[in-house]
Amino acid sequence: MLKWSVILLVIALIAGIFGFFNVVAAAVGIAKVLFYIFLVLFIVSLFMGRRGRSM
Incomplete structure (x- = not known):
């Protein structure tokens, strides 16, 4: 999901140019x-993750 955010940010920057x-x-x-x-x-x-370790 983070990959898509970065890709869309790059598209926005290129489109802004x-x-x-x-x-x-x-x-x-x-x-x-x-x-x-x-x-x-x-x-x-x-x-x-923290909750799972304490058990």
């Missing part, structure tokens, strides 16, 4: 959503 503002907005929006989903899943996996 060429002036495709609609493409930039869409790619940045999708990249933000994927980044936050990845961040939440990472935090959940940290807590679940």
